Amino acid sequence: MSIKQLSVFVENKPGKLLEIVKNLAESEINIRAMSIADTKDFGILRLIVSDTQKAKEILSDDCVVTVTPVIAAEMSDKAGSLSSILEDFGYENINIEYMYAFTASTELGAYVVFRVDDNDAAERVLKSKGISVLDSMSI
């Protein structure tokens, strides 16, 4: 069960990020998780929001926006739980493009978002380990 992440191309200029966050706030869209990867010239902002479609429409006016399916896996509070997932992904030859952590709105705990090259395989691995993944309904 993948969830939808918005990937936004942003120029690496002061105020650009603020503009985006403001635009979303004005339309009462909640940002559940956020991560940014940046270079000297540009950044790629990754967002998980309460209303993906609406957010995409709003941001598309002056940004390049795409929707990317990602997997959000629940992390138990035990040492080594992340490394065990990474190991299993490695066995299955699942490449992780990037990942970031966030805390969901409920009291459920911490999640790690995985952007991998094979979502189905990643889900199978997680399922076999008894790790639950977020669906778009629970965001």
Place this chain on the structure above:
Amino acid sequence: MAQHYYQPEIETASREKILEIQNEKIVKQVRHVYDNVPYYRKLMEEKGVTPDDIKSVDDIKKLPFLTKADLRDAYPYGLLGTDLKKCVRIQSTSGTTGKRVVAFYTQEDIDIWEECCARAIVAAGGTNEDVCQVCYGYGLFTGGPGLNGGSHKVGCLTLPMSSGNTERQIQFMMDLGSTILCCTPSYAAYIGESLADAGYKPEDNKLKAGIFGAEPWTEEMRRSIEKSLGIKAYDIYGLTETSGPGVSFECSEQTGMHINEDHFYAEIIDPDTGEVLPEGSKGELVFTSLDKEAFPLLRYRTRDICVLTRKKCSCGRTHVKMSKPMGRSDDMLIIRGVNVFPSQIETVLLNEGYTPNYQILVDRVNNSDTIDINVELTPEQFSDKVSETQAKEKALESAMRTMLGIGPKVHLVPPKSVVRSEGKAVRVIDKRKLHD
């Protein structure tokens, strides 16, 4: 497609007939200029040429050249060929490369200019049943008035929109069913994007043809505009100095622009030596106005680099064809000693699947030239992975290096961030001039 001509006898006249017209006109015209334009008479005297030496167009090569610098020196009235009383209009250039050029017109001059534009509209398939939307700038710029006049002569329903206000352009286009669009190619591309943004498909509009000019554009850009608007895109050429658009225009063959040879005599010269080059050579285009009264420029150096050909054209027109200018010394950038034309950059972008929206920034750091190119990213080209986006920049840089011979830095930027002014994209920012 069936061929139509605005003035068939002239447009399909035999080579002999055209030469006869030209020879008759040039003798009169040189006399007219010698008698009425002291500035040019002085140039002729310096070269030791008199009107008696000019008996046919073959003798044109004996005449002195005029350049943009002459136009500056003679500003505003120095090249005027008639009494101001006979003049009814001026048009002017944007003055982006120095002082403005002010050109004068008698009513006769305007009639001929508009006829030239009418030939272009008919060559693009225009008839009195067409709705012709003119979104070149009106006012001092020759684009709007020229095509507007041509459209009237053909009998099209003319929409004098001028440039800008794209939303209104689209509204009129859809509500009144425009069939011919006249504007700059970059604005046509922008209208295409805006139509798509508004949810229109190429087949939703009634356009069949576009007449685009006033700035350099490439074959790739033509294909992209033709696709986005669902039309055939025709090139048109002209300069304020020679009247405006309509000096030459494309026909159904789309392989070059027929020069209206009954009004303009064209030569290709070596830009360094001034020597006239044989047909088929690449060189600088030089125009002699054969019948302009108010602003009769002889041997005006356009700075446009192109090729002339007399190969038989399938459209039936017999007038010589000029290639699309391959570059313009005004636009040409010399970067680290290498000649770079913006049109080359555009070609790379379109080949690589980008829009022709880019901006070149040239600067000098530690006495060495730098070139940076900002390229608008499209959703299709965007990846959420940093490495892939950087790889796209690198791929563009390497394609640019192959095309230009020097390595620019490419930066992907969000769409619509490249500045457009009055529909004309600001392509080059050369900061070196600030340091000199």
